[in-house]
Amino acid sequence: MKLHDTAHVERAVLVQVVHARMDALEAADSLLELGRLADTAGLEVDGQLTQHRDKPDGGTLIGSGKVEDLQTLVAETGANTVIVDNDLNAFQAYNLTKALGVRVLDRTEVILQIFARRARSSEAQLQVELAKTQFLLSRIPVTESQQRFTGGGANVRGPGESHLNLRNAPLRRRIAELKKRLAAIQSRQTARDRAKREWPVVCLVGYTNAGKSTLLNALAGAGAYVDDRLFATLDTKTRKVWLAPGREVLLTDTVGFIRNLPHGLVASFRSTLDVAVQADLLLVVVDAAYPRVADHIDVCFRTLREIGAEHVPHLLVLNKCDTQATVSAKDAAAATLPLIAGHYPQALPVSARTGYGLDLLKRAVVQELQSCSTLWRLPSATSRT
Numbered sequence: 038m039k040l041h042d043t044a045h046v047e048r049a050v051l052v053q054v055v056h057a058r059m060d061a062l063e064a065a066d067s068l069l070e071l072g073r074l075a076d077t078a079g080l081e082v083d084g085q086l087t088q089h090r091d092k093p094d095g096g097t098l099i100g101s102g103k104v105e106d107l108q109t110l111v112a113e114t115g116a117n118t119v120i121v122d123n124d125l126n127a128f129q130a131y132n133l134t135k136a137l138g139v140r141v142l143d144r145t146e147v148i149l150q151i152f153a154r155r156a157r158s159s160e161a162q163l164q165v166e167l168a169k170t171q172f173l174l175s176r177i178p179v180t181e182s183q184q185r186f187t188g189g190g191a192n193v194r195g196p197g198e199s200h201l202n203l204r205n206a207p208l209r210r211r212i213a214e215l216k217k218r219l220a221a222i223q224s225r226q227t228a229r230d231r232a233k234r235e236w237p238v239v240c241l242v243g244y245t246n247a248g249k250s251t252l253l254n255a256l257a258g259a260g261a262y263v264d265d266r267l268f269a270t271l272d273t274k275t276r277k278v279w280l281a282p283g284r285e286v287l288l289t290d291t292v293g294f295i296r297n298l299p300h301g302l303v304a305s306f307r308s309t310l311d312v313a314v315q316a317d318l319l320l321v322v323v324d325a326a327y328p329r330v331a332d333h334i335d336v337c338f339r340t341l342r343e344i345g346a347e348h349v350p351h352l353l354v355l356n357k358c359d360t361q362a363t364v365s366a367k368d369a370a371a372a373t374l375p376l377i378a379g380h381y382p383q384a385l386p387v388s389a390r391t392g393y394g395l396d397l398l399k400r401a402v403v404q405e406l407q408s409c410s411t412l413w414r415l416p417s418a419t420s421r422t
């Protein structure tokens with residue numbers, strides 16, 4: 038089921054501030070991706086505005102001149118939402134909302150909105166609520182400091198601060214409660230996982246929309262939900278996969294990564310992402326047909342470091358090798374590989390859709406696990422070979 042089939046379609050205008058250290062292609066990609074995020078969140082994109090400036094305006098991010106341009110664009114398009122690719126602080130969000138008279142969201146909020154609509158399991162729902170509550174809390178202090186600014190000075194402790202604490206208190210209580218409930222779910226899961234850890238665990242991680250769930254389906258016939266939208270998967274799904282005689286693994290699909298994945302979400306989804314930290318092997322999946330695949334690979338490894346999974350052995354999987362031009366999958370792989378082969382000579386070209394390269398992938402997994410998984414070295418497992 039597609040999100041915007043069921044949702045009321047809203048019209049949005051995208052805004053992006055490009056800093057001097059950001060290259061033009063990266064900026065264009067980021068804006069394109071923001072459009073896909075908006076679409077996934079059920080918003081129709083009707084216009085965009087880009088501004089080049091080195092230092093963001095403290096009050097509105099884009100400065101008063103561009104705010105006027107944006108007012109015109111909003112009026113012309115009839116948009117009821119403005120989505121900003123850069124992070125907004127509460128002061129900037131407040132001022133922009135006031136000046137434009139429409140809803141203003143930043144990238145983090147759109148991702149949070151998608152996660153909120155996608156979350157199915159109670160664990161995912163709790164994780165999203167935790168991230169949203171933490172986001173709300175991050176938005177309160179600046180509004181209050183603005184209040185103090187107009188009332189009694191930014192650094193003055195006094196009535197403003199106790200008011201601030203009063204407003205924060207329910208959110209802080211809710212955060213503590215959500216963390217407690219998530220910890221309980223996680224400890225139940227850890228006990229269960231330990232008890233049934235009979236096979237090595239291989240975890241599919243990687244950029245959102247790279248084809249991780251399709252790969253799980255191709256390798257395990259899993260019936261995992263696949264969609265050409267960002268963040269189709271939020272819950273982990275695990276299936277047993279037979280790779281070779283006596284060589285079975287548990288293959289787990291999980292939530293995708295994206296550039297500037299909000300820290301709050303990464304923290305909240307720690308228990309879901311923990312499956313990667315505990316895995317014996319990671320399959321880092323990226324879309325080989327994407328022209329700047331090296332950027333996606335960077336994002337994947339940065340996120341893996343952020344969640345503490347950098348020590349887990351990995352194989353890099355270049356999926357969608359069938360989509361290169363009109364050539365055969367084999368030639369397509371050959372066309373893709375040279376671009377990144379210098380950096381990632383061990384990368385495995387596959388197509389989850391056509392099955393190309395999956396046998397080689399299975400063999401590579403067996404080889405890798407033979408050297409790193411203790412489970413396959415146990416006498417009972419060895420005797421099954």
Ligand SMILES: Nc1nc2c(ncn2[C@@H]2O[C@H](COP(=O)(O)OP(=O)(O)OP(=O)(O)O)[C@@H](O)[C@H]2O)c(=O)[nH]1
Pocket residue numbers: 244245246247248249250251252262263264265266267268269270271292293294356357358359360387388389390391
């Ligand atoms: N051409 C082609 N398309 C593919 C391949 N693998 C997946 N896709 C398509 O890519 C889109 C995303 O696939 P998913 O399997 O949902 O991707 P994912 O990595 O699980 O995405 P998220 O769960 O959103 O992070 C779908 O439209 C798939 O049909 C492939 O090998 N070739």
Ligand SMILES: [Mg+2]
Pocket residue numbers: 249250251262263269270290291
């Ligand atoms: Mg998926």
